[in-house]
Amino acid sequence: MKKTTNYAIITGISFGLGFLYYAWHAEWIIINIPASIGHTKTQNSFIKKKGIIYRWHDTKWLQEPLEILWGAQESHNAQQLAQATLSLLAEEHGLKKKVAVQRVLFSPDTKQLLIFMDQSPFAKSMSIRTKFMIIESILKTLRENGIKAPLVNFFVDNQPLSDTHLDFSVSWPLQGFAGK
Amino acid sequence: MSLINYYKEPAISGRKEGVKGFALKPICPEHAAPLSAWAQASPACSAKFFVCRRKSYGGLLSGRLFDKLRVSGGRKSVRAERSRSLIPFLFISLLFTSLSAKKFTIMISPEGDTNNSGRTLAEGFERGFTRQYAEALKELLEQDSSIRVILSHDSGEPATQEYKANFANRLEVDLYLSLNFYADEKPSMSIYYYHTALFDAPVDNSRLTLYPTTKAYVKNSAQTKQRAQHWKKLEQYQAQLTINYPLAIPIKQLEGIIAPAYAIELSAQKIADTHTYLQPINTILTDIAHEKNN
Numbered sequence: 001m002k003k004t005t006n007y008a009i010i011t012g013i014s015f016g017l018g019f020l021y022y023a024w025h026a027e028w029i030i031i032n033i034p035a036s037i038g039h040t041k042t043q044n045s046f047i048k049k050k051g052i053i054y055r056w057h058d059t060k061w062l063q064e065p066l067e068i069l070w071g072a073q074e075s076h077n078a079q080q081l082a083q084a085t086l087s088l089l090a091e092e093h094g095l096k097k098k099v100a101v102q103r104v105l106f107s108p109d110t111k112q113l114l115i116f117m118d119q120s121p122f123a124k125s126m127s128i129r130t131k132f133m134i135i136e137s138i139l140k141t142l143r144e145n146g147i148k149a150p151l152v153n154f155f156v157d158n159q160p161l162s163d164t165h166l167d168f169s170v171s172w173p174l175q176g177f178a179g180k
Numbered sequence: 181m182s183l184i185n186y187y188k189e190p191a192i193s194g195r196k197e198g199v200k201g202f203a204l205k206p207i208c209p210e211h212a213a214p215l216s217a218w219a220q221a222s223p224a225c226s227a228k229f230f231v232c233r234r235k236s237y238g239g240l241l242s243g244r245l246f247d248k249l250r251v252s253g254g255r256k257s258v259r260a261e262r263s264r265s266l267i268p269f270l271f272i273s274l275l276f277t278s279l280s281a282k283k284f285t286i287m288i289s290p291e292g293d294t295n296n297s298g299r300t301l302a303e304g305f306e307r308g309f310t311r312q313y314a315e316a317l318k319e320l321l322e323q324d325s326s327i328r329v330i331l332s333h334d335s336g337e338p339a340t341q342e343y344k345a346n347f348a349n350r351l352e353v354d355l356y357l358s359l360n361f362y363a364d365e366k367p368s369m370s371i372y373y374y375h376t377a378l379f380d381a382p383v384d385n386s387r388l389t390l391y392p393t394t395k396a397y398v399k400n401s402a403q404t405k406q407r408a409q410h411w412k413k414l415e416q417y418q419a420q421l422t423i424n425y426p427l428a429i430p431i432k433q434l435e436g437i438i439a440p441a442y443a444i445e446l447s448a449q450k451i452a453d454t455h456t457y458l459q460p461i462n463t464i465l466t467d468i469a470h471e472k473n474n
Contacts, residue, residue, distance in 0.1 A: 128431065129445065164296075167430040167431065167432045170394055170430050172430075177427060178427070
């Protein structure tokens with residue numbers, strides 16, 4: 001009797017283990033290892049940081065403090081800063097379009113920062129000076145917040161930004177031209 | 181030529197026809213010295229070409245010009261002969277004349293063409309404003325006889341930047357000016373010249389070097405920068421208009437131009453508004469032209 005009970009228990013345990021193994025194999029059960037969850041958290045960790053957005057008004061630079069999520073990836077931070085500058089200009093500087101910065105990349109040698117937008121931030125009626133100061137505002141915001149890339153290129157639809165007056169087929173220096 | 185004065189030489193006679201009577205000896209109006217070349221004896225002759233020791237004068241050329249009057253010894257006789265030896269002298273004189281009379285050439289590019297009407301203003305398109313302003317400025321500038329103005333293209337003509345740059349570079353203009361207008365009620369003027377970020381390559385004239393069109397400006401970049409200082413004289417007009425002093429940026433309107441080149445952007449609503457800018461720009465361009473000619 002006792003022997004029969006033992007066999008039944010062993011059979012039950014084997015069946016249970018077999019069922020669990022099958023469930024894991026068929027992905028009915030997904031096992032998350034705690035160590036890997038911890039790693040993912042570290043990768044995506046952001047801290048809130050106070051940044052300063054610069055915009056040109058008449059004859060002087062105006063500063064707007066802004067809280068941004070600062071990450072370990074500099075390209076992500078540059079994207080946040082460029083987007084914040086364009087949004088601020090859209091609200092306060094009369095830009096009629098809401099321009100989205102789709103992504104920002106560094107060139108492999110990290111000397112060039114490539115900014116990809118969904119559309120041109122310029123209206124047809126804008127003066128050369130207004131267009132120039134929009135670009136200068138983005139460049140100043142980037143450099144004053146610690147982005148380090150000597151040259152910046154602007155793209156729309158994966159092509160250099162096209163404008164009647166300003167030439168974006170060439171790189172613009174992060175230092176800008178206004179200081180010269 | 182009408183400025184040249186004459187004084188009479190003592191009566192002389194020549195063996196050839198048409199040289200009897202007296203000779204006219206021209207005097208340089210500036211230096212009050214006799215001019216080195218002699219005129220033919222007939223005062224009615226329109227052929228005049230005299231060379232002062234200090235300055236040359238150009239005039240009409242005719243076959244009679246080649247008649248050389250030669251005083252032989254003290255006999256007060258003149259022998260006129262067609263002299264070949266005078267020809268090189270005349271060519272040299274012509275060369276000096278052409279060099280001294282070279283005008284300062286400004287090419288004005290009124291932005292907009294048949295394919296591009298430009299920005300919209302209250303009384304029409306940018307294309308019309310730039311054209312009318314360019315023609316008025318040309319008229320005003322050419323009142324100074326030392327300045328010649330060429331427009332980059334006609335009103336009914338398509339003109340790409342490549343075409344305009346080729347035209348300006350072939351003519352070897354002394355200055356290139358791109359005119360732009362945008363709509364604004366407040367009168368303002370912004371001046372730009374070309375500059376890009378990547379390099380300001382030193383121009384080595386001792387060997388051939390290939391440059392992309394975006395780098396054509398490097399050949400005269402120092403001169404462009406130096407002449408840009410003239411625009412700062414516009415401060416005398418600051419009460420009338422807002423002035424944004426020269427900025428060096430990569431601007432498409434000046435791409436490929438070798439000569440010192442500036443782009444000017446002016447604000448206006450109506451055609452009448454453009455008159456505000458005629459005198460200030462005329463003053464600066466005339467200053468630049470005179471500095472070059474001196």
